[in-house]
Amino acid sequence: MVSRRDSAAATRRALLDAARQLLDEGGPQRVTLREVGARAELSRGAPYRHFADKESLLAAVGAESWERIADALALLQPTSSRKPAALLLEALDALMTVARVEPEVYRMMFTMPTREPEPSIRAAARAQGEFLRIVGSLVGPERAHLYGAMLLTSAHGVASMDASGHLSPQMWQTTPQAVVSALVDLLAERAD
Amino acid sequence: MVSRRDSAAATRRALLDAARQLLDEGGPQRVTLREVGARAELSRGAPYRHFADKESLLAAVGAESWERIADALALLQPTSSRKPAALLLEALDALMTVARVEPEVYRMMFTMPTREPEPSIRAAARAQGEFLRIVGSLVGPERAHLYGAMLLTSAHGVASMDASGHLSPQMWQTTPQAVVSALVDLLAERAD
DNA sequence: CACTCCAGATGACAATGTCAACTGTAGGAT
DNA sequence: ATCCTACAGTTGACATTGTCATCTGGAGTG
Numbered sequence: 001m002v003s004r005r006d007s008a009a010a011t012r013r014a015l016l017d018a019a020r021q022l023l024d025e026g027g028p029q030r031v032t033l034r035e036v037g038a039r040a041e042l043s044r045g046a047p048y049r050h051f052a053d054k055e056s057l058l059a060a061v062g063a064e065s066w067e068r069i070a071d072a073l074a075l076l077q078p079t080s081s082r083k084p085a086a087l088l089l090e091a092l093d094a095l096m097t098v099a100r101v102e103p104e105v106y107r108m109m110f111t112m113p114t115r116e117p118e119p120s121i122r123a124a125a126r127a128q129g130e131f132l133r134i135v136g137s138l139v140g141p142e143r144a145h146l147y148g149a150m151l152l153t154s155a156h157g158v159a160s161m162d163a164s165g166h167l168s169p170q171m172w173q174t175t176p177q178a179v180v181s182a183l184v185d186l187l188a189e190r191a192d
Numbered sequence: 193m194v195s196r197r198d199s200a201a202a203t204r205r206a207l208l209d210a211a212r213q214l215l216d217e218g219g220p221q222r223v224t225l226r227e228v229g230a231r232a233e234l235s236r237g238a239p240y241r242h243f244a245d246k247e248s249l250l251a252a253v254g255a256e257s258w259e260r261i262a263d264a265l266a267l268l269q270p271t272s273s274r275k276p277a278a279l280l281l282e283a284l285d286a287l288m289t290v291a292r293v294e295p296e297v298y299r300m301m302f303t304m305p306t307r308e309p310e311p312s313i314r315a316a317a318r319a320q321g322e323f324l325r326i327v328g329s330l331v332g333p334e335r336a337h338l339y340g341a342m343l344l345t346s347a348h349g350v351a352s353m354d355a356s357g358h359l360s361p362q363m364w365q366t367t368p369q370a371v372v373s374a375l376v377d378l379l380a381e382r383a384d
Numbered sequence: 385c386a387c388t389c390c391a392g393a394t395g396a397c398a399a400t401g402t403c404a405a406c407t408g409t410a411g412g413a414t
Numbered sequence: 415a416t417c418c419t420a421c422a423g424t425t426g427a428c429a430t431t432g433t434c435a436t437c438t439g440g441a442g443t444g
Contacts, residue, residue: 007391008390034430034432042391044393044431046393053432054432109358110353110356121360145364153359156353158341158345161302164303166301167341172320172341174338183346196411196422199422225401238422238424240403241423245401246402391441395434395436396433396435397434397435403427405424405427406423406424407422407425409422410419410422412420
């Protein structure tokens, strides 16, 4: 039995999936509301029943990725086998993995309109909150903000430049992971 | 006396200026080839005499900013009054200033298509070469690559997240400058 | 069973990127 | 001086696309 609410949620999901798929195929330009509708086996105007406009649809895709990252980070808890430093690397890798696997989606996570109550901003804030917790467990709460900012922005920066091709491998003879890892090491010795 | 070549160069300049202006007013969507032509007091098809398509025009704007940064960095030479660390901060600030003053142009510097022979990529590589030189003068050539990567990507990351509003000031109680400055300090002590 | 609400479909329109065809002129060739 | 050519710039035309107004059908409600 499919209630109307469930059906609406399902089509919204289908629209988001179609948008994400198209985004990855060829960037925002490739995402056409008509094609999104077609991939969801709907008509061209269907997306307007779920999203205000194209920008909102793309923003929702980006916000969803922030949500996923926040969820993944929330699951990262220190155990006896997982040292804080390893945890931290995993957390940073969660972000950089999106940049590597879905570069266009990753770009959308930061390209979105930035009015305050935007879902993308809120989800990003939640993810950053989780991240702060992880950093704090390594370097202590008093340094968490500064070190957290250094780590997160560094991870984003290297992932972003790598994804956009502006970080030529022959020039920087290091991988994004190595850069972030070196920074973690540097900060870890200051943690004692 | 205006030769034909000079005239062509002048209109190309006018088109680039119009595009940059429109870009800053409202992002890539605001940049319409018709409006670019109008601002340059030309017709709608005029841009096609100088750029292959809209993407190329925007890419040229981004490449130009990379050129400017490369030029600015080339002028940064260590003197008795300018210590290497201060020089390094100036270099990083050159990048972050673009992000603050012309956020949309800054975004374009990294959003562009990334085929290898792209002017934007080449200009970025030049800028990064200059930057490497400055970093090397502080930490020595052997660490220049890794530390340079850490510094540049961190600057880009924090500037980018700040510009897109995904770095909420109340959460990260630090400014972009403070983040980068702290990282410079951290690396500088390792330089001895 | 009648009514309401809303997801979805469709027609229409304006904006825009893009190209083909055309025009005028600067600067060299004859 | 005259003709020719290359090319910057213009204009007409077209397909694509975002967006809205309007219409339709069926699920839920009384």
